[in-house]
Amino acid sequence: MKKITFLFLFLTASIAFGQVLIDEDFNAGLSTPAGWSNTDLANGGVWSFNNTGEAPGFGVGNVVLYDEGFSGSYPIFDSDILGNDGEAEDTYLESPTFDASALTDVQLTFNHVIRAEFGGNGFVEVFDGTAWVQVVLFNSTNNTSGANELDFGFKSYDVSALLAGVSNAKVRFRWVGDYSYFWAFDNVKVFACTETAAPIAATTPTPTNGATNIPVDITGTTPLITPFNWTAGPSATVFNLSLGTDPAGTNIGTIPGATNGNGITFNWAYNTTYYWSIESFNCFGSTASAVWSFTTETDPALSTDEFTLDNNFSVYPNPASDVITIKTNLAIKSVEVYNQLGQLVINRKGTDITENSINVASLNNGIYLITINTQDKKQTLKFVKE
Numbered sequence: 582m583k584k585i586t587f588l589f590l591f592l593t594a595s596i597a598f599g600q601v602l603i604d605e606d607f608n609a610g611l612s613t614p615a616g617w618s619n620t621d622l623a624n625g626g627v628w629s630f631n632n633t634g635e636a637p638g639f640g641v642g643n644v645v646l647y648d649e650g651f652s653g654s655y656p657i658f659d660s661d662i663l664g665n666d667g668e669a670e671d672t673y674l675e676s677p678t679f680d681a682s683a684l685t686d687v688q689l690t691f692n693h694v695i696r697a698e699f700g701g702n703g704f705v706e707v708f709d710g711t712a713w714v715q716v717v718l719f720n721s722t723n724n725t726s727g728a729n730e731l732d733f734g735f736k737s738y739d740v741s742a743l744l745a746g747v748s749n750a751k752v753r754f755r756w757v758g759d760y761s762y763f764w765a766f767d768n769v770k771v772f773a774c775t776e777t778a779a780p781i782a783a784t785t786p787t788p789t790n791g792a793t794n795i796p797v798d799i800t801g802t803t804p805l806i807t808p809f810n811w812t813a814g815p816s817a818t819v820f821n822l823s824l825g826t827d828p829a830g831t832n833i834g835t836i837p838g839a840t841n842g843n844g845i846t847f848n849w850a851y852n853t854t855y856y857w858s859i860e861s862f863n864c865f866g867s868t869a870s871a872v873w874s875f876t877t878e879t880d881p882a883l884s885t886d887e888f889t890l891d892n893n894f895s896v897y898p899n900p901a902s903d904v905i906t907i908k909t910n911l912a913i914k915s916v917e918v919y920n921q922l923g924q925l926v927i928n929r930k931g932t933d934i935t936e937n938s939i940n941v942a943s944l945n946n947g948i949y950l951i952t953i954n955t956q957d958k959k960q961t962l963k964f965v966k967e
Contacts, residue, residue, distance in 0.1 A: 589900075600684065600772060601770070601771075601772045602679040602681060602687070602750075602771040602772060602773075603676055603677075603679055603769060603770060603771035603772075603864050604769075604770050604771075604772075605617070605676070605768075605769045605770075605943060606652065606653060606768055607630065607653070607654050607655050607656060607767060607769065608628075608652070608653035608654055608822075609654075609658060610654065610740045611630040611631070611632065611654055612630060613628075613630075613674070616674060616676070617674060617676060617677065617678030618629070618673075618674070618675040618753075619672075619674050619675075620672060620673055620674075620675065621671070621672045622671040622672060622673070622894040623668070623669045623670060623671035623672070624668060625663065625668050625669055625670030625671060625672065625759070625845055626658070626663050626670060626672060627658075627672050627675045628656045628657065628658050628672060628754075628756075629656070629657060629658070629659070629820075630654050630655065630656055630657070631654065631655065631765075632653060632655070633647075634646045634647035634648075634651060636694055636696075636763070636765065636959040637661060637662070637762065637763045638661075638696060638762060638763075643693060643700050645733075646694055646765055646767070647692075649692055649694050649733045649734050649735075650692035650734065650735055650767070650768065650837070650838050651694075651767040651768070651835075651869070652768070653764070653765065655766065655767035656674055656754075656765065656766060656767075657763060657764070657765035658670075658672060658756045658763060658764050658805075659763045660701060660747055660756070660758050660759070660760055660761045660762055660763055661760060661761075661762055661763065661943055662765070663760070667757065668756075669749070669757075669759050670756060670758050670759055670761075671756070671757050671794055672755070672756055672866065673706075673753045673754060673755035673756070674754050675751060675752075675753035675771070676751050676752045676753065676755060676771075677751070678749050678774060679750055679751070679752050679771060680748050680749070680750070681744045681745060681746065681747050681748070681771075681773075682746055682747060682748040684741075684744075684745050684746070684773045685741065685745050685746075686739075686741050686745065686773050687740050687741045687743075687744040687745050687750075687771065687772075688737065688738070688739055688740065688741075688770075688771070688772055688773070688774050688864050689705075689707070689716065689737070689738045689739075689740050689752060689769075689770070689771050690735065690736060690737045690738070690768070690769075690770045690772075690892065691705075691735075691736055691766050691767065691768055691769045691770070692734065692735050692736070692766065692767045692768050693732070693733065693734075693736060693764065693765065693766035693767070694731075694732075694733040694734075694763075694764075694765050694766075695719045695725065695731070695732050695733070695760075695762075695764040695765075696731050696762035696763055696764075697719055697720045697721055697725055697730045697731075697732075697761065697762065698721065698761060698762050699758070699759075699761045699762070699766070700720075700721075700732045700758050700759060700761050701720060701721075701730070701756070701757075701758035701761030701762055701764070702716055702718065702719070702720045702756070702757040702758055702761075703718070703719040703720070703754070703755075703764045704717075704753070704754070704755040704756075704757070705718075705738070705752070705753075705754055705755075706753050706755060707715045707740055707743050707744055707745060707750060707751065707752050707753075708747075708749070708750055708751040708753075709743050709750065710747040710748065710749050710754075711746055711751065712892060713753070714743050716738050716740060716743070717736075717738060718723075719732050719764075720955075723864045726827075727907040727938060732764075733877070734837040734838075735819065735837050735838055737864070738777075740771075744771075746776070748966055750771075752771060753771070759964065763876070772864075774863075774864035775864075776816055776863045776864050776865035777865065778816075778865055779815035779861075779863065779865050779866030779867055779868045780813070780814040780816045780862070780863050780867070780868055781814035781816075781817075781861070781868060782812065782814070782817075782859075782861065782868045782869065782870045782871070783811040783812060783814070783817070783820070783857075783859040783861050783870040784812045784870070785811065785812040785814050786810065786811045786857075786859075786870075786873045787808060787809065787810035787811070788809075788873075788875035789873075789875070790871075790873040790874060791873075791874060791875070792875040792876070793875070793876045794876070794877075794878045795875045795876065795877050795878060795880075796877075796878050797849045797851065797877055797878060800843075803808070804846065804847065804848065804849040804934075805845070805846045806844060806845055806847075806849060806877070807843065807844025808841075808842045808843065808844060809822065809839070809841075809842075809843060809844065809845060809857075810841050810842055810857050811841065811870070813841070813859075814860055814861060814868075816863045816865075817861035817862065817863055817868075818862065818863055819837075819838060819862040819863075820838070820839045820840070820859050820860065820861055820862070821835050821836065821837050821838075821839060821862070822835065822836045822839035822857060822858075822859055823835045823836075823858050823859075823860070824836075824845070824847075824855060824856070825855070825856050825857070826853065826854070826856070827856065828856055828872065829856070829872065830855075830856030830857050830858050830872045830873075830874075833847075833855075839859070846868060849877055850877065850878070850917040851877050851878060851879055851880040852874070852877060852879045852880070852950070852963065853876065853877050853948070854874055854876045854879070855873050855874065855875060855876075855877070856872050856873065856874045857872070857873055857874075857875075858870045858871065858872045858873065879919075879950070879961075879963075880919070880950075883932060895907075895908045895909075895962075896908070896951060897964055898962055898967040899964045899965060900964070900965035900966065901941055901964060901965070901966060902941075902942070902966070902967055903940065903941065903942045904938050904939065904940055904941065904942070905936040905938070905939050905941050905951070905964055906911060906936070906937055906938045906939075907935070907938075907939070907951075907953055908937070909953070909955070911955040911956070912931065912955060912956060913930070913931045913934060913937060913953060913954070913955060914930075914931045914954045914955060914956060915930050915931055915954045916928075916929045916931075916934060916939055916951065916952070916953055916954070917929075917951070917952045917954075918939070918941070918944075918949050918950070918951050918952075919949065919950045919951075920944075920945075920947065920949055925939070926944060926949070927939060927944075939951075941966055944966045945966070946966050946967050947965070947966055948962055948963060948964075948965055948966075949963070949964055949966055950962070951963075951964055
């Protein structure tokens, strides 16, 4: 149900800040923290507290919330668990009052996961000394995406225009709905930013730009590439890592809160070029790096000792669209063609091959490995089907 299908092993990071007004991780216990108000406006329930990391509707035993930067205990409003009773839900969790009267800059950050189908609404509001003012709304038409109306991850909002100079400011998270899935959040911070510019772009990546034959670790249940490293600017404190097979490096997805030195578990394809980049953040803004690339190794299960035949061994045309021809003076015993997942897609005996040609018209476009077996030798070459 996540927007991305790969898992990044990361440590939670936070934006550097100056004067701290609110810093609540909700880890004091499974109850409303001191100074906070947990209020029901419609007899539809209040916020509860949990410490499992499990997001409703994502499968038993999931840790989706911890994947999105939560830690320890956290508040959650599970609209579905209250049942489809027609009773409206309108409830908020409100912070203590804080004094921003001496500040000209005020920032609000938090981690959250919301699924807002069937009329669910998640309001983030601040009290400006006179009234409650909406900062952001998450619902089916605002700031969520996909069939499940999801939004998740680290959020950062500049609320200076609303709270700077206010002596009795507050922030609250308000849910309005009825049998409309859930909202959970954690790590609420209100602070003054002391940075005066966005960070400089990350440089010197590992894997290095243009690197080839990057090994894929298959000892776990999902292939792993590690480590991913970069050199960050001195003021950068949070990093998003984007990954793709397109030159923009974005079509697979983005990992919020990425940390130097960790690995990515993903269904990595062998002999494939990937593109990636780092967006560096501080409380002033963000800066994107250049887009780097690397190419994974050939599937070890398919590798053979490479050698040069004296008979001008080759395959043509390359790329091929319909038929690929093997050029050699040796008698061919068999030919095997494998896709990038290591799956055997064509297997021909030499007696079934006419004029050393193989019909590849039925293959999907992409990169393939062709292994040619002769009496005493075999060789694997790469070709492109287009």
